[in-house]
Amino acid sequence: MLDGLIDGRWGPGDRLVERGLAAELGVSQAPVREALRELEALGLIESSPNRGARIRRFTETDLREVYEVRAGLEETAVRLRLPPVAALRVHLARLHEAAATDSLIDQVRHGVAFHREIVKAPGNDVLLSVWESLGIEVWTHLSIRLFRARAVENAADHEPLVAAFERGDPHVGVLLREHILGYSPLAGREGVTAIATAASEGRSSLE
Amino acid sequence: MLDGLIDGRWGPGDRLVERGLAAELGVSQAPVREALRELEALGLIESSPNRGARIRRFTETDLREVYEVRAGLEETAVRLRLPPVAALRVHLARLHEAAATDSLIDQVRHGVAFHREIVKAPGNDVLLSVWESLGIEVWTHLSIRLFRARAVENAADHEPLVAAFERGDPHVGVLLREHILGYSPLAGREGVTAIATAASEGRSSLE
DNA sequence: AAACACCCTATGATCGATCATCTGATGTCT
DNA sequence: AGACATCAGATGATCGATCATAGGGTGTTT
Numbered sequence: 431m432l433d434g435l436i437d438g439r440w441g442p443g444d445r446l447v448e449r450g451l452a453a454e455l456g457v458s459q460a461p462v463r464e465a466l467r468e469l470e471a472l473g474l475i476e477s478s479p480n481r482g483a484r485i486r487r488f489t490e491t492d493l494r495e496v497y498e499v500r501a502g503l504e505e506t507a508v509r510l511r512l513p514p515v516a517a518l519r520v521h522l523a524r525l526h527e528a529a530a531t532d533s534l535i536d537q538v539r540h541g542v543a544f545h546r547e548i549v550k551a552p553g554n555d556v557l558l559s560v561w562e563s564l565g566i567e568v569w570t571h572l573s574i575r576l577f578r579a580r581a582v583e584n585a586a587d588h589e590p591l592v593a594a595f596e597r598g599d600p601h602v603g604v605l606l607r608e609h610i611l612g613y614s615p616l617a618g619r620e621g622v623t624a625i626a627t628a629a630s631e632g633r634s635s636l637e
Numbered sequence: 638m639l640d641g642l643i644d645g646r647w648g649p650g651d652r653l654v655e656r657g658l659a660a661e662l663g664v665s666q667a668p669v670r671e672a673l674r675e676l677e678a679l680g681l682i683e684s685s686p687n688r689g690a691r692i693r694r695f696t697e698t699d700l701r702e703v704y705e706v707r708a709g710l711e712e713t714a715v716r717l718r719l720p721p722v723a724a725l726r727v728h729l730a731r732l733h734e735a736a737a738t739d740s741l742i743d744q745v746r747h748g749v750a751f752h753r754e755i756v757k758a759p760g761n762d763v764l765l766s767v768w769e770s771l772g773i774e775v776w777t778h779l780s781i782r783l784f785r786a787r788a789v790e791n792a793a794d795h796e797p798l799v800a801a802f803e804r805g806d807p808h809v810g811v812l813l814r815e816h817i818l819g820y821s822p823l824a825g826r827e828g829v830t831a832i833a834t835a836a837s838e839g840r841s842s843l844e
Numbered sequence: 845a846a847a848c849a850c851c852c853t854a855t856g857a858t859c860g861a862t863c864a865t866c867t868g869a870t871g872t873c874t
Numbered sequence: 875a876g877a878c879a880t881c882a883g884a885t886g887a888t889c890g891a892t893c894a895t896a897g898g899g900t901g902t903t904t
Contacts, residue, residue, distance in 0.1 A: 458859045480865050495763040502713030556702040665889045687895050
């Protein structure tokens with residue numbers, strides 16, 4: 431309900447007053463409260479007892495943190511079970527389609543669906559719900575709007591992943607993690623992420 | 638607030654009627670609702686719209702799923718940054734102490750604190766909050782009571798981990814993951830978990 | 845007797861009002 | 875003037891009451 435409102439209506443730092451929203455939406459305070467709780471769970475707002483909620487000031491660090499966790503979860507997923515390639519190809523087809531018609535929203539949607547398929551594969555409900563609780567789709571939209579963020583994952587970037595899944599490449603976990611972190615902010619610069627990735631990779635993998 | 642009540646008072650399958658709890662606790666329906674929401678987020682109860690909430694029937698599969706995710710998160714943590722060994726040793730000391738005095742609750746508490754320290758190390762707030770959202774402490778208590786579950790992690794099991802952290806062992810991620818999954822149910826049997834772990838480990842790490 | 849429609853109860857969802865707390869403004873004392 | 879106490883307004887937390895829905899029971903029809 432409120433998610434839509436986030437997408438342009440309010441900016442970082444804005445206060446979200448329960449009564450105000452209630453009046454505005456023509457409902458009571460209670461449902462607004464619940465909705466705010468959900469937004470808080472997604473990490474989109476921050477609130478403290480008796481002091482109300484406000485839109486978080488997103489930083490690139492926030493986004494990087496989400497991506498690091500996401501990468502870890504997806505790597506865990508493929509380690510448990512490789513995803514069904516056929517389903518992935520369906521999502522990829524839609525992604526290409528969306529890219530061809532310049533539909534940004536659909537690009538994000540199908541890009542996310544591709545990765546969700548990966549996380550769903552092991553049949554671990556906890557894993558899936560934790561991954562979903564990260565709110566990847568919302569964060570993706572935010573990163574596109576707030577930072578200059580590479581205009582959405584390129585459909586082509588996913589092809590090597592599918593190929594790796596298909597041949598059961600043992601390094602698929604690494605590929606996937608780098609694929610994800612590659613879209614993280616700071617990834618381009620020779621910053622923390624890149625170094626940490628390379629280092630931990632080299633170490634725990636190759637030694 | 639309600640967490641305490643879970644610990645013995647109600648059993649799996651019991652319905653949690655909002656008004657009933659409210660009357661019982663001498664509060665209104667609203668705070669009870671919020672508390673139920675939290676329990677739901679922890680995966681301890683399940684609820685459907687207009688149909689109320691009930692205590693989940695925990696299975697060993699549930700527990701295993703939680704442990705798999707937990708293992709993935711903690712491995713992600715140590716990959717980002719190794720935890721401060723000094724702090725870990727403090728927790729271990731308390732753990733030994735609790736074991737010596739047969740304080741089951743303290744054993745669980747300090748065992749969890751040990752692992753929380755690991756997850757806290759990278760300074761990634763998202764990672765920490767996601768890990769905390771798994772409710773490890775509650776699950777541990779539940780597993781002890783509901784399944785015969787090895788009577789809590791043995792303090793000694795943690796020593797090799799600390800040693801590995803101390804010398805910056807590149808395989809620390811693997812050690813940690815196996816340490817965690819070792820406490821997962823089904824771990825003893827030559828089941829899915831063991832096989833999957835061994836396979837993915839050998840491959841993506843050593844090849 | 846089986847199938848269906850209706851009603852009744854229990855209970856979750858929502859409401860409007862009240863209570864409690866935080867914040868900033870105002871006033872007073874040194 | 876600066877520091878502290880007091881107060882009022884805004885607003886989150888909680889309350890008691892009402893609305894709406896799900897499930898079960900009952901009666902009617904065939």
